[in-house]
Amino acid sequence: MEYYLDVILPITLQRAFTYHITEAEADFIKVGMRVAVPFGKNKIYTALAYRIHNNPPLIYEAKTIHQILDETPIITEPQLKHWEWIASYYMCSVGEVMRAALPNALILESETIISRNTEILVKDVDLKDDEFLIFEALQFQTSLKIQDVISILDKKRVLPVIKGMVEKGILKLHEEIYEKYQPKLVRYVKLAQGLKTEEKLQELLEMLSRAPKQREVVLTLFTLEAQKNVPIKVAELTKASGSSSAIIRTLIDKAILEEFHIQKDRIEYQGDSASDIKQLSAVQEEALVTVEHHFEEKSVTLLHGVTSSGKTEIYVNLIKKQIESGKQVLYLLPEIALTTQLVERLQHYFGEHVAVFHSRYSSNERVEVWHNLLSQKSKAQLIVGARSAMLLPFSDLGLIIIDEEHEQSFKQFDPAPRYHARDAAIVLANYHKAKILLGSATPSLESYFNATKGKYGLVELKTRYNNVLMPDIELVDLADKYKRKRMKGHFSDRLIEEMTLALEEGQQIILFQNRRGFSPIVECVTCGHSPQCPNCDVSLTYHQYRDQLRCHYCGFNTIMPKTCDACGNATLDTKGFGTEQIEEEVKVLFPDHKVARMDLDTTRGKFGFEKLITNFEQGEIDVLVGTQMLTKGLDFRNVKLVGIMNADNLLNFPDFRAHERSYQLMAQVAGRAGRTDLRGKVLIQTYNPHHRILQQVSTNAYEDMFKEQMNDRYNYHYPPIFRLIKITFKHKDYNKVNLASDWFAKSLRQVFKANVLGPEFPPISRIRNLYNKNILVKIPQNQSLPKTKEAIMKIHNSFNAVKDFRPVRVVLNIDNY
Structure with missing residues (x-):
């Protein structure tokens, strides 16, 4: 049987691709194990075993697999089901979900290895300069990687040179798989087995009497082993004995010490054991009981609590119960x-049960979290992370908490899968x-709508922890101020005036400007x-600290010109302002105070956020200027004043969610003020102080904003009343994009009429x-979503069958929140 x-x-x-395997391999392979398989022209990929069967493919001849890479599956059964749902719902392939979910180090790819054809001598062929350099390098090395050739030739385009040499028969190419994940091995030492008795040790010390440093190392090791009863690291022994690694190496060579390695995780909790959880206030206790009551009937509950109402402590109590029950x-x-x-x-509460997973961690660190979770180790019982953490291999999940659920950062835009972590987590x-x-x-309209309709449970916390007052919000009319x-x-x-007062009282200030540079x-x-980006339809942003013009869309940058490129005059002026300019102005206005900036430019490193937040918490920074990174649930105890530099650029954005997002952003940033006994102050600078959204922010009227925005959504057929599918067409040729999108829109209108x-x-x-170029498809509540997608996919397949349209990239974005 095959x-x-x-x-x-x-x-x-x-669809899945089929390979031929032997009977022994069929017995050994389990669903979710990695296998290396040949695909395309001599390329080898890491694939996941999906299904074993006896049916050969009808269209192509099945190749054999290259090798099996695991002994046990690296994904769980519910995880695979979830991947299939994401692929189906968000109209992408399971392979794209796999690529997004697996840490890069688990997806092994082959590398092209170049070797010399030994049958051909250099005198037999005519070699160009570049070809001779490669040939000469292969005289001293048996093989080279593509990266090695780039270094030798000192240029990036090396493939044409290699291709030419292959065609001449000078070089041979083959693919080689290499393991990306490198486990962290820590060196330990112990006394050799036969030397642990007192007599033997005495003999050894006498023998080492002429080598005092070696004797000191042996004595220190003996003392440490007696005290700690745990393996002793080489680094620890070196420090305690005041010796060097060379002396320890000598003792190992003499067989006095034995060396061994233990595999360790790269990130380990170093703190004390977990401490007691804070006592909840009466209001928090009531909210916790209500949440648990809702969980008896509904799987999803929305906790709508004003800023600084103590939501995190409620989460902590729920987490504690799950961890105690082993979930x-x-x-x-x-x-x-x-x-x-x-x-x-x-970590203060749950110690080493906490594991962190997000993109700022290295690939190796993420693999370790993956394996710990897969093995159901206690050190990965509580996973804290950004949206990608939802794709991890959970096997016994009891609770999912989605904090700041309204944030658009939960939506993945590029590349596929374009999932919304909140919605996908509900399915998980x-x-x-x-x-x-x-x-x-400030819940999203979708979630609050579902809660008011009874689909989700709803719990509300309307007062701040310890009955601290909500901040006093004042609107400042910029038009009037400029006029006067x-x-x-x-x-x-x-x-x-307010900044001066806050700084005199020793309080801290946050200034919000939603534009960097x-x-x-x-x-x-x-x-x-005005200098424009050559790759995008945007003007370049001036970054003073690098004296550069930068594009925030494609990363293009150029030195700031001294004269105008068009007329040659040295009359260049800047318009508008970003976080850098605000930082500069604060330094001039308050030269005696420490000012810092928190935006994408200042937090690029792995610990960029950590350093800034720690410095601000410890009072080393008086004024923190930042973009929307500041708005997302950070808890600073000493902030008296928050200033929103210009509210209008948030409101005047061409998006049906602009007003909802503006309310959320301003309410959140206002919530950073006055989180302790001192009442906070918020100043919102605007040219339009009578705008409804600004009035609602100033009175903390979320329900009013919700009713008003829902009214617009009903009238204009937008989510959550109608669903949205956004179809984007991309190509470098303007006319091709126009023709392709027009054809697609006509086809859609034949099916969906006015909802396109x-x-x-x-x-x-x-x-x-x-x-x-974009097309929006609106889907009414009574219209079947799967059938809508099916109709769109049929049109998409017909579109791809037209030769002229094939180069145009089509991006399907479901629930384009």
């Missing part, structure tokens, strides 16, 4: 910056029969020319030299 294996490849394939808990956060503060708090919880708690001070000449740079007299536009006063909007260019229509 045996075949369907595998999932980490590429965009709509796993997933705690999702929208921003890596938040994990820094929160992990310390959670169903597979594990787990509970989900959504928490936010009461502005210094971008600061109104009211903001300077120094100035978003550089313009010539003489001719009006577009095609329309977005505000920034060209990014990275690709033109973008």
Whole structure:
């Protein structure tokens, strides 16, 4: 009987690919194990075993697998089901979900190895300069990698040279798989087995009487082993004995000491054992009881608590119960910056049960969390992470907490799978029969709508912890201040007055400006020319600290010109302002105080967030200027004043969610103020102080905002009343994008009639030299979503069958929140 294996490849394939396996391999391979398989032209991929059967593929001849890479599966059964759901719902392939889920070090790929054809001599062929350098390098080495050739030739385009040499028969190419994950091995030493008795040790010390340093090492090791009764690290012994690693190496060579290695995780909790959980207030206790009551009937509950109402302590009590019952808990956060503060708090309560998983961790560190979770170790019982943590191999999940559930960071935009972590986590919880708690001070309209309709449980916390007052919010009319000449740079007299007062009292200040860089536009006063990005339809942002113009879409950068490129005059001026300019102005206004900036430019490193947040918490920074990173649930105890520099650029954004997002952003950043006994103050600078959203923020009227926005959503058929599918077309040729999107829109209108909007260019229509054009498909509640997707896929397949349209990239984005 013939045996075949369907595998999932980490590429965009709509169906599993089939390979031939032997009977012994069929007995050994389990679903979820990794296998190396040949695919395409001599390329070897890591694939996941998906299904074993006896049916050969009808269209192609099945190749044999290259090798089996695991002894046990590296994914769990509920995890695979969840991947299949994500692929089906978000209209992508399971391979793309696999690529997003697995840490990079678990996806082994082959590397092209270059070797010399020994039958051909250099005198037999005519070699160019570059070819001779490669040939000469292979005289001294048996093989080279592509990266080695790039270093030898000192240029990036080496493939044409290699191809030419292969065609001449000088070189041979073959593919080689290599393991990316390197376990961390720590060196330990112990006394040799026969030397542990007192007599033997005495003899040894006498023998080493002429080598005092070696004698000291042996005595120190003997003392440490007696005291600690745990293995002794080489580094620890070196430090305790004041010796060097060379002396320890000599003792190992003499067989006096034995060396051994123990595999360790790269990140280990170093603190004390877990401490007692804080006593809840009466209001928190009541909320906790209500949450648990809702969990008896509903799997999802929304906790709507104002900023600083103590939601985290309620989460901690729920987590404690799950950990005590041996269940796993997933705690999702929208921003890596938040994990820094929160992990310390959670480790304080749960010690080494806490594991962290997000993109700032190295690939090896993420593999270790993956394996710990797979082995159901206690050190990975509570996973804290950003959206990708939802794709980990959980086997016994009891609770999922989604903090700041309204955040758009939970939505993955590129590459596929374009999932929404909140919605996908609700499905994941169903597979594990787990509970989900959504928490936010400003819930998304979708979640609050579901809670008011009874689909989710709803628990509300309307007062701050310890009955601290909500901050006093004041709107400052910029038009009036400019007219009366009461502005210094971008600061109104009211903001300077409140900042002076706060700093005199020794309090801290947060200033929010949702734009990084120094100035978003550089313009010539003489001719009006503004430097544009050559790859995108945006003006370049000036970054003063590097004296550069940068594009925030494609990363293009250039030195700041001294004269205008168009007219040659040295009359360049900056318009608008970003976090850099605000930081500069604060330093001028308050030269005696420490100012820092928190945006993407200052937090690029692995510990960038940690350093800034720690310095601010310890009072080393008086004024923190930042972008929306500041708004997401950070808990600073000493912040008296929050200033929103310009509320209007949030409100005037061409998006149906602009007003909802503006309310959320401003309410969240306002919530950083006055979190202890001192009442906080928030100043919002705006040209339009009578705007409904600003009035609602100033009175903390979430329900009013919800009713008003829901009214618009009903009238204009937007989520959560209608569902949305956004279809984006991308190509470097403007005309091709137009033709392709028009054809697609006509086909969609034949099926969906008036519920198709577009095609329309977005505000920034060209990014990275690709033109973008969008179509929106609105889906009423009574329309079947699977059938809608099926109809779109049929049109998509017909679209791909047209030769002229094939180069146009089509991106399908479901629930485009």
